[in-house]
Amino acid sequence: MNIRQVELVRTAYVPKEISSEKLPAVACIGRSNVGKSSLINRLLNRRNLARTSSTPGKTLSINYYLVNNCFYLIDLPGYGYARAPKTEVRRVLALMDAFFSVPARINLLLHLIDSRHGFMQSDLDFLQKIIHLDFPILTVLTKSDKVKSSALKRQIQTLKEQFGVRSVPFSVKSEASRLELEAIINESLKERE
Ligand SMILES: Nc1nc2c(ncn2[C@@H]2O[C@H](COP(=O)(O)OP(=O)(O)OP(=O)(O)O)[C@@H](O)[C@H]2O)c(=O)[nH]1
Ligand SMILES: [Mg+2]
Numbered sequence: 001m002n003i004r005q006v007e008l009v010r011t012a013y014v015p016k017e018i019s020s021e022k023l024p025a026v027a028c029i030g031r032s033n034v035g036k037s038s039l040i041n042r043l044l045n046r047r048n049l050a051r052t053s054s055t056p057g058k059t060l061s062i063n064y065y066l067v068n069n070c071f072y073l074i075d076l077p078g079y080g081y082a083r084a085p086k087t088e089v090r091r092v093l094a095l096m097d098a099f100f101s102v103p104a105r106i107n108l109l110l111h112l113i114d115s116r117h118g119f120m121q122s123d124l125d126f127l128q129k130i131i132h133l134d135f136p137i138l139t140v141l142t143k144s145d146k147v148k149s150s151a152l153k154r155q156i157q158t159l160k161e162q163f164g165v166r167s168v169p170f171s172v173k174s175e176a177s178r179l180e181l182e183a184i185i186n187e188s189l190k191e192r193e
Contacts, residue, residue, distance in 0.1 A: 001043070005069055008063060008064070009065070011062070011064075012095065014095065024107040025104060026106075027076060027144050029076045030079075031080040032084075034113075034114050038142075039112065040109070042172045043181065044065065044067065077095065100133060111123070111126075115142060138167075139159060141155060
């Protein structure tokens with residue numbers, strides 16, 4: 001992916017700000033603090049385009065990054081942050097429900113999971129909600145630098161055997177993992193052109 005141009009073209013805080021975009025999209029979803037914004041920055045090779053934080057609940061809106069005038073990379077707020085205020089949790093849930101109910105060209109949904117934990121209940125609850133939708137989902141095991149490669153292999157195997165899910169590791173510190181993910185994204189953009 002030769003990134004020539006990236007622009008934050010839309011920020012949605014409430015459902016009515018979500019629109020059905022014509023260009024294809026790759027969206028990032030996952031628990032709060034799993035590394036969605038960091039992954040977007042790494043993919044786009046920008047240090048702090050998507051704001052990241054060591055405290056959960058940093059991204060509270062849906063952010064659409066238009067890449068090369070060709071596709072959107074979409075940063076979604078995290079789910080499963082138990083300590084967030086209840087009104088905020090409700091607002092974010094309504095926003096997510098609206099996002100997944102607007103017919104958009106999601107060529108690929110990157111479902112980010114922490115390498116150390118695998119699927120947690122909130123991940124399974126999320127999958128349950130969207131599994132009927134018609135777009136490809138790739139499970140991305142984030143922060144893979146924090147686990148031994150043997151544990152990572154076991155995690156990938158478990159996800160495959162128990163859930164029938166294909167997963168790839170990702171770390172902001174690994175150029176190889178960035179290249180692998182980039183290749184998968186490029187392929188997904190071609191497939192549904
Ligand atoms: N070691 C390591 N830390 C990471 C990696 N990716 C993200 N982090 C750290 O994890 C924390 C959360 O990262 P974010 O990218 O803000 O997570 P997020 O999923 O966007 O979080 P919310 O917007 O709050 O839902 C930050 O402190 C990052 O520096 C990684 O690959 N390796
Ligand atoms: Mg974020």
